[in-house]
Amino acid sequence: MMQTKTSPEQDVTDPVLVERWQNGDAAAFDALYTRHAQTIYRLGWAMLQQTQAAEDVVQETFMRAHKARHRFDPDRASFGTWLYQIALNYCRSHLRKKRLVTMPWLRPSGEPPELPDPMLGPEGHALRGEYRRLLWEAVQKLSNPLKEVITLHYYMELPAVEIAAMLDCPEGTIYSRLHNARRRLAETLSAQGVSAPEIFEAQNAH
Amino acid sequence: MHTNHVDRQIEAYLDHQLSAEERRQVELHLKQCPACAQRLIDARGLERELGPVLKAALGQPTLPPHLRYTVRQAIQPTPRRSFLSWATPLKVLNALGSVAVVALLAFGALVVIRGQIPGLSSMFITTRQTLAPVTGGGTSEATPVPPTVTAPAEPESESPAAARHSAQDVLPKSAIQQPASGNAPAAGRSAQPAPPALSPQPAAPTPVALPGGTIAYPLFNGQMYQIHLINPDGTNLRTAPMLGVSEPALHPAKNDFALAVRSWNDPDGPRSLVTTDILAERPQSITHFWEDAQPDWSPKENRLIFASQRESDRRWRLYSAWGDGSLEVNLRREGQSPTFAPDGFRFVYQGCDETGNRCGLWRTDIEHSEQQTELILENPLARSPDWSPVSEEIVYMANPNGDWDLYLANSDGSGAHRLTRGLANDGLPVWSPDGQWIAFVSDREGAWGVWILHPKSGQMRRVVAFEQGTLTPPVRAPYTEHGERHWWDEQISWGK
Numbered sequence: 001m002m003q004t005k006t007s008p009e010q011d012v013t014d015p016v017l018v019e020r021w022q023n024g025d026a027a028a029f030d031a032l033y034t035r036h037a038q039t040i041y042r043l044g045w046a047m048l049q050q051t052q053a054a055e056d057v058v059q060e061t062f063m064r065a066h067k068a069r070h071r072f073d074p075d076r077a078s079f080g081t082w083l084y085q086i087a088l089n090y091c092r093s094h095l096r097k098k099r100l101v102t103m104p105w106l107r108p109s110g111e112p113p114e115l116p117d118p119m120l121g122p123e124g125h126a127l128r129g130e131y132r133r134l135l136w137e138a139v140q141k142l143s144n145p146l147k148e149v150i151t152l153h154y155y156m157e158l159p160a161v162e163i164a165a166m167l168d169c170p171e172g173t174i175y176s177r178l179h180n181a182r183r184r185l186a187e188t189l190s191a192q193g194v195s196a197p198e199i200f201e202a203q204n205a206h
Numbered sequence: 207m208h209t210n211h212v213d214r215q216i217e218a219y220l221d222h223q224l225s226a227e228e229r230r231q232v233e234l235h236l237k238q239c240p241a242c243a244q245r246l247i248d249a250r251g252l253e254r255e256l257g258p259v260l261k262a263a264l265g266q267p268t269l270p271p272h273l274r275y276t277v278r279q280a281i282q283p284t285p286r287r288s289f290l291s292w293a294t295p296l297k298v299l300n301a302l303g304s305v306a307v308v309a310l311l312a313f314g315a316l317v318v319i320r321g322q323i324p325g326l327s328s329m330f331i332t333t334r335q336t337l338a339p340v341t342g343g344g345t346s347e348a349t350p351v352p353p354t355v356t357a358p359a360e361p362e363s364e365s366p367a368a369a370r371h372s373a374q375d376v377l378p379k380s381a382i383q384q385p386a387s388g389n390a391p392a393a394g395r396s397a398q399p400a401p402p403a404l405s406p407q408p409a410a411p412t413p414v415a416l417p418g419g420t421i422a423y424p425l426f427n428g429q430m431y432q433i434h435l436i437n438p439d440g441t442n443l444r445t446a447p448m449l450g451v452s453e454p455a456l457h458p459a460k461n462d463f464a465l466a467v468r469s470w471n472d473p474d475g476p477r478s479l480v481t482t483d484i485l486a487e488r489p490q491s492i493t494h495f496w497e498d499a500q501p502d503w504s505p506k507e508n509r510l511i512f513a514s515q516r517e518s519d520r521r522w523r524l525y526s527a528w529g530d531g532s533l534e535v536n537l538r539r540e541g542q543s544p545t546f547a548p549d550g551f552r553f554v555y556q557g558c559d560e561t562g563n564r565c566g567l568w569r570t571d572i573e574h575s576e577q578q579t580e581l582i583l584e585n586p587l588a589r590s591p592d593w594s595p596v597s598e599e600i601v602y603m604a605n606p607n608g609d610w611d612l613y614l615a616n617s618d619g620s621g622a623h624r625l626t627r628g629l630a631n632d633g634l635p636v637w638s639p640d641g642q643w644i645a646f647v648s649d650r651e652g653a654w655g656v657w658i659l660h661p662k663s664g665q666m667r668r669v670v671a672f673e674q675g676t677l678t679p680p681v682r683a684p685y686t687e688h689g690e691r692h693w694w695d696e697q698i699s700w701g702k
Contacts, residue, residue: 029281033274041269046260055270059277066281131251132259133652139259155260179217182252186245195248 014079022069033062036080039156040087046151047091056094061087081165084158088148088166095144131194138188146181153178216246220253268681268690414660417643422465423656423698424452425675431470432675435484438638438645438658438700440669447486455501455510456701457529458595458639464701466492466501466510466529470684479512481529492531496684500543500697503529505595506550511572513542513555520688524555526572538576541568543697545593545600547617554582554591554600554617567591567602569617582619589694590634593617596641601625601661603633603646603694610694612646614661625661632657633693636700645669645700647677647693656698 012031020028037058044057064086065072072082139150152163153174160174167174189195218224219232236243416439424431431452436443446454450470457464466481469491477496482489495516502511508529513522524537524544541557551571558565565586570579583602591602598617603610610633615622626632630650637644644659655671677693679685 030274030278033277037273037277038269041273042267045267046264049264051267054267055273055276058269058273059280062277063280128255129653132255132262135252135255135259136263139256150256151260154256155264157257175217175221175223179214182217182249182256183213185252185256186248190248195244195251 015074018072018074018079032079036083040083043084043087043156044091046155048094053094057087057090060090077165081162084166134189134192134194135185138185141188142181142184146177146184149174149177150181212242212245216249220249266681268686414663414665417638417640419639419700419702420456421645421656421669421698421700422454422456424454424696425672425677426679427675431679433467434674436670438669443670446484448482448489451480453499453501453697454699455503456699457503458505458701466503468499479527490531492527492529493534497688502545504546504550505548509550511544511546511553513544515688524575537572539570539579543590545591547593548595554593556589556591567619583615583622590697592636594637594641595639601635601637601644603635612644625659634696634698636698638700639702645698647698
């Protein structure tokens, strides 16, 4: 009921909206906010893990974007990537200011961790649960840059090419960082004698 | 160096960065090299599991609706002439249509929600980890018949005071109310393997017989909510046939139409509070708004008390309705999670005064709720109260230290004390129909599930681990239309 009515902004692309926004159209800004604020909020949340801080990320990002809107160049990056960049910079400086050495990944959301998978039996679920628990522990031991890239890729579900645009580095760098992160994780896990349950393979075969 | 090369090949293989010929070669090699094949399995496991692990651990937060308003305010004082249009409300309303109105209303609602749980954000900064290592007798034997926890096992717990500082996570009532009972030192001297140092019976740790009845709890299975029913001994797990319903309330006494539920999104059925027999053969819609929630039965008559966000400001208000839908009463009081006293007349609820300054548990009755109400327990983080069906005791959940625990207090707020401790989250408590046991939801021992606790002896055990779903729905309408929804917004119930 809330937003089922099609607003005229819905079919318009980001670049068009940005242009209207640059020309002072308030509704265009609002439409851009509707499109991107949730993602920015998730990014802030993943990086800083505090409700208030995540809200600040959204507010700061859109404020900074607004101030710099005339400097946005659609040929260099998509609007979403540009926003991500601003948000990520803010998160990093926030962490620096708070002198946080690592991202404060301390308190997960307190939700039951997973949905049942009809392909897994009870034993499969137990195996997977144990594997996931150890994997989470291993993730927390990663260095900040690796954690960051893992978050962007696996939590935010951003493709390597977009992360590369965000961090302003070659795509290959992202691949190798992801590779490094996964290798570290694999090493941590195998040092504990953990290997991925074979049950995953049965599923992958489909 | 060689393994590094293989790793890179496997990575490239997984990332689809190889040519067809290179892929074929890698596949050929994998067939001959079991170690490499295992590496591929591990890499695939990581690739497949990292997303779900991060999402589960970090959660999927919803953007608070009021932020749109804040951001607008923040960019308002720009010197650019064209943006002064932000300050002209009519123009903005024209441009944005109903979105702006909704955002403003939602802002109002959020002030209420945040006002009621101001410490919410601090909850996310504790040192606990949801996927933390399982302690004690762990995962393996946990699911079907979990170990019954009684009094502390450490022989050094020479006094109840010492015991309170031990790693024990149940605080039996007797430990607080009779601090100097003679049995504790006796238990301390004997080095028995499991002396019931805090148990009221000094002789043998006779476990209290398990209670009867049926416990109902909701789970979101990925598509929709469903009510699960189970006996307190962990047997007879079954699913109620109605789909898309949660927040169950089982009548403490009667059997016919004994289940009240909140209906979310049943495409064929009513979207409101619904009462039904457990077999759901005759579901009956008794209210008219899908925001109607948190029903609780009167122990005396066929009457429900509930809370709703049905008004356009989305503030929680209290109502009462007859179980057949014949009459509804607006109790003219803002609040949440109402719970009837044994007399079916007085009730306790969670809320704040008009200014939002004093929050906690309040007590009033169905005739005088508009004129007077009394703050019995000032604690903005006290939630989900349940009034004992047989006594003047109230059990509730609160969060002073970053994790939820169960508390017990008298109905005037006196004698409040903590029932559970430890790093686990314990919440959504409900009394058994005989008022001897408390069922609650907890993530102790590494998995979410329903537990029961006998507060007089401290005996505690898991009834069931949630394997068919979660308490929290995904971030989407209708579940999060009026604000974030957490596991502690649900409720469970215990009926005869």
